[in-house]
């Protein structure tokens with residue numbers, strides 16, 4: 001059973017906890033696991049009790065941005081772009097999941113919040129930093145065009161990703177405004193874009209599978225062997241944890 005992070009959204013006059021369909025479909029089709037959505041209750045969520053019942057944690061992408069004060073920076077983003085409930089939930093979840101051996105797959109915003117959870121920092125507007133290629137999607141394009149592969153990443157030898165691909169590089173999609181500035185403590189670079197931006201990392205010495213990617217492997221996972229290999233490896237790690245806990 002895999003827990004999927006939720007975003008908070010106001011729908012009409014009521015607050016909701018929501019998760020995108022493609023992430024749920026991604027773990028069902030690509031990892032062959034049971035999905036459950038973890039509400040973004042912040043301190044109202046018993047993180048240890050939640051993770052004790054889960055075999056894996058999927059951190060989804062989202063249009064919202066991690067609050068800069070969480071990585072020691074001043075805000076240069078409209079506060080409406082934040083999701084306070086999600087930040088208050090996912091950062092403790094990530095730290096506890098790693099400590100207690102729960103496999104993690106983190107995607108896009110999830111990748112960024114995992115870097116922050118480990119003390120890393122983010123560029124708030126990568127396109128204004130200089131020296132980086134365009135990593136944002138063109139919102140005028142169709143959804144298929146936006147999620148189509150956009151650039152290669154160089155896979156670092158000897159890591160989690162290198163064990164999943166043939167060759168030293170792979171093509172990935174690219175739909176993000178922010179990006180890793182300083183990588184968090186204890187994180188290992190798994191892949192970089194041609195401009196040097198960190199696009200994937202794992203946690204050094206983690207007791208279970210840990211992988212965070214800046215791209216979206218959940219997109220049409222069955223059609224992309226590289227994306228599918230990531231979800232399969234995550235599912236296999238979740239099944240190992242289930243067996244260790246007599247849930248397999």
Ligand SMILES: N[C@@H](CCC(=O)NCCCC(=O)O)C(=O)O
Pocket residue numbers: 020060061062063064065107108109110112175176177178179216
């Ligand atoms: N807000 C961050 C993260 C980008 C991100 O996760 N986008 C996801 C878009 C919707 C989706 O595919 O779920 C940034 O812009 O850097």
